[in-house]
Amino acid sequence: xxxxxxxxxxxxxxxxxxxxxxxxxxxxxxxxxxxxxxxxxxxxxxxxxxxxxxxxxxxxxxxxxxxxxxxxxxxxxxxxxxxxxxxxxxxxxxxxxxxxxxxxxxxxxxxxxx
Amino acid sequence: xxxxxxxxxxxxxxxxxxxxxxxxxxxxxxxxxxxxxxxxxxxxxxxxxxxxxxxxxxxxxxxxxxxxxxxxxxxxxxxxxxxxxxxxxxxxxxxxxxxxxxxxxxxxxxxxxxxx
Numbered sequence: 001x002x003x004x005x006x007x008x009x010x011x012x013x014x015x016x017x018x019x020x021x022x023x024x025x026x027x028x029x030x031x032x033x034x035x036x037x038x039x040x041x042x043x044x045x046x047x048x049x050x051x052x053x054x055x056x057x058x059x060x061x062x063x064x065x066x067x068x069x070x071x072x073x074x075x076x077x078x079x080x081x082x083x084x085x086x087x088x089x090x091x092x093x094x095x096x097x098x099x100x101x102x103x104x105x106x107x108x109x110x111x112x113x114x
Numbered sequence: 115x116x117x118x119x120x121x122x123x124x125x126x127x128x129x130x131x132x133x134x135x136x137x138x139x140x141x142x143x144x145x146x147x148x149x150x151x152x153x154x155x156x157x158x159x160x161x162x163x164x165x166x167x168x169x170x171x172x173x174x175x176x177x178x179x180x181x182x183x184x185x186x187x188x189x190x191x192x193x194x195x196x197x198x199x200x201x202x203x204x205x206x207x208x209x210x211x212x213x214x215x216x217x218x219x220x221x222x223x224x225x226x227x228x229x230x
Contacts, residue, residue, distance in 0.1 A: 002161070033217070043205065045217035056217050090159060101147040101166075101209045103218060105159035 003027065004106035006091050012112045018079040021109045025072055025093030031055070032074040033094070033103060034066055038087035049074055081113045116141045118208050120221035127196055128229050135191045135224045137206030143167075148182065148189045149207040149218070159205070165189065196228045 003026035013019055025032050034046040036059075045058035049068035060066075063081075068074040078085060088110050092103040117140040127133045139148065150162040163173065165182050173180045177194045193200055206221045 002158075035218075042222050043220040045219070048217060058217050088157060092159075102149075102161065102164050103209075104161060105151070107158045110157070 002104040002106065004091060004093050004104055006089075006106035006109050008109060009107065010110050010112070012114065013081060014114055015081055015083060017081050017113075018077065019081065019111065021076040021078070021089055021091075021111075023074045023076070023091030023093075023106055025074070025091075026095070026104055029093035029095055029104075030072065031094045032068055032072070033092040034060075034074070034076050035090040035092065035105075036087045037090060037108075038084075041087075043090075046076070078111070083113050086111055086113045116143075116146075116208050116210055116219045118206050118219055118221035120204075120206055120224050122224045123222070124225045124227070126227045126229065129198060130195050131228075132192060132194050133196050133226065133228075135193075135204050135206075135226065137189045137191065137221060139187050139189065139206070139208045141208060141210060143210045145210070147209045149209070150180065150189075150191050151205045151207060151220075152202045153205065153223070154202040162191075162204075193226075196226075198228050198230055201226060201228045 005024045007022045030051045033048045037043045046060040047066050048056040052068050063079050066076045088108045090108045091106045094103045119138045146167045148165045152160040179192045181190045203223045203225045205223045207218045209218045
């Protein structure tokens with residue numbers, strides 16, 4: 001158990017819908033990262049937040065957005081869903097100090113878009 | 115730009131065999147970090163090791179060992195006396211200078227199957 005929690009574990013929805021994925025980082029970690037794992041694209045970095053501020057952006061679609069709240073939990077919002085958005089979405093958090101590059105991953109949310 | 119290549123898509127071995135998973139990386143930074151993660155059939159990503167670019171010492175942890183060679187930009191992972199529980203997808207990843215860019219670039223993964 002990495003200490004990172006993600007809810008829900010599974011999500012099934014229809015095209016055109018909007019969903020919210022939630023992540024709670026490990027206690028004390030200020031950074032949260034979101035990744036998408038799909039069969040054709042592999043594991044891709046989407047976005048990073050640090051203490052409530054966006055820090056880095058990867059291959060995140062405009063239909064997707066994220067935020068990190070004062071209690072440090074984060075949410076990833078996916079809208080106008082398409083079949084191709086079906087994937088496993090991971091959240092990770094990293095500690096401060098010299099272990100800042102070490103990312104601990106949550107169990108993931110499996111999104112199925114029908 | 116950073117890039118990680120895991121040329122072996124799938125490897126199948128029989129229990130107790132040794133197996134090496136290859137990882138080759140590209141980066142222009144002099145400061146970077148390399149990682150290995152394990153993804154068992156249950157789907158979670160399990161952290162195995164982190165190595166920074168200034169530490170070329172090889173590491174051994176039980177049946178696992180890692181060989182980092184900057185000269186060939188490789189960070190290979192060896193499992194000795196493999197077991198069925200080692201069956202998983204293994205990912206190598208690269209992260210560059212955290213002051214500039216802290217996202218992690220993953221390789222495509224190597225699916226290891228260990229048969230009894």
